[in-house]
Amino acid sequence: MNEPATSFARRLLAWWDVNGRKHFPWQRERTPYRVWIAEIMLQQTQVSTVEPYFERFVARFPDVRTLAGADLDEVLHLWSGLGYYARGRNLHRAAGIVMREHGGVFPDTVEAVQALPGIGRSTAAAIVAQGYGRRAAILDANVKRVLARRHSVGGSVASTATLDALWRLADAHTPAERVADYTQAIMDLGATVCVRRRPRCQQCPVHADCQARAARSPERYPERAPRRTRRVERSRFFVVVDPQGACLVEQRPPRGIWGGLWSPPQRGAGEPVDAFLEAAGIAPDLVGQVRAADVFRHGFTHFDLDVEPVYVRLTSRPAQVHETTARWIHPRDHRLGLSKVAARLVADSGDPTG
Ligand code: SF4
Structure with missing residues (x-):
């Protein structure tokens, strides 16, 4: 020097x-x-x-x-x-x-x-x-x-x-x-x-x-590292809402993106509603209304996630769902960690206009 x-x-x-x-x-x-x-x-x-x-x-x-x-x-x-x-x-x-x-x-x-x-x-x-x-x-x-x-x-x-x-x-x-x-x-x-x-x-x-x-x-200066190509992924999120306005969330695995956080069930892009309901153990006669909302994009550091929200309104809450970590939360009154995407989906569950 x-x-x-x-x-x-x-x-x-x-x-x-x-x-x-x-x-x-x-x-x-x-x-x-x-x-x-x-x-x-x-x-x-x-x-x-x-x-x-x-x-x-x-x-x-x-x-x-x-x-x-x-x-x-x-x-x-x-x-x-x-x-x-x-x-x-x-x-x-x-x-x-x-x-x-x-x-x-x-x-x-x-x-x-x-x-x-x-x-x-x-x-x-x-x-x-x-x-x-x-x-x-x-x-x-x-x-x-x-x-x-x-x-x-x-x-x-x-x-x-x-x-x-x-x-x-x-x-x-x-x-x-x-x-x-x-x-x-x-x-x-x-x-x-x-x-x-x-x-x-x-x-x-x-x-x-x-x-x-x-x-x-x-x-x-400093010289930047060469940029990696950004990929886009796509997932469907099922926002299941009971007659009292409570929303079904499940906990994500402890590692990886959003690890340990709670979210409306995330499934593959285009997952049929019937297949999701059957796997979750929610009988079709409990379903009042199903509505797909507009897809929105969420950016991570190295990729974008296209989110397909599907809102499912139930006429009554099932006795249980086939998901060991599932819970029902009220959108404005819970103490769980939600990702930004999950928070947006849950907040919109009362009025899914998006
Ligand atoms: S250290 Fe940065 S701000 Fe300071 S003279 Fe050099 S380039 Fe300019």
Whole structure:
């Protein structure tokens, strides 16, 4: 590196003292537990979306003990709408491990934090740096962008060689003092100044020696991984509603997309209503009305799901359905975790105009 190791950090901290974001709820009462919850919620999700979820979550589960002792359904209920539900399941599992293996005290080394489910190297470092003030280098998407530009590091960020080079730079720049502020500062710089398109280099505290800026090519860095082709899947969802307005939901398997969440029964595209009813053990004479609503598309990271809603109104509720995990819930009064698609289908069950 062609600058003193502290110079970058010193300029960044001076900039952050004036311009940094300092009012996030997780910056108040900054404990390792609260930093952990925030860091997990912030993965793949915008700050403005996370804030109300964070407030509700820590109000209900103020510490690791409460979270470990909670019902997974309630954890996922508070996660409903935030997406990437494996994060919620892993938080719950990790809280149990912290109770059993760390005596209820959140671990304070990157290695121990990284050993918990759902926590990668950069997130572990962010928790240790911000929760304990211990020196640890982070490398999230914002930091990758800043460092790749500052040092004109080429090569796809998906390649090990590029990542290794960026990790070395991240480590070299991380100061021993004020590491929590520095961690927030470099994330803030990437989020507000060194943004993906049209970075505001004039406002940047390191612009004087930024190599990408000198070459007038900041947007060349970091090089993106080649895009994968996006696939489209299609499923039929049966929204079965009893005469009192209660809706039939079943729990999804613990792993995979929407793992552990509840949803109106999801079946293959075009699954005939008769076949579904027979498999579910719902006698045809209980069915009052069947109505297919418009198909809508839900986007995941790597694929789209086309949802075919079919609303089935019953004249009376069957004694039981052939589905071990099935439950009847009222659309506005339940404590189960629903995916965004399930929440929309259930909410529309009273008036399926979509
Ligand atoms: S000078 Fe521009 S490109 Fe370089 S780090 Fe600052 S904002 Fe990013």
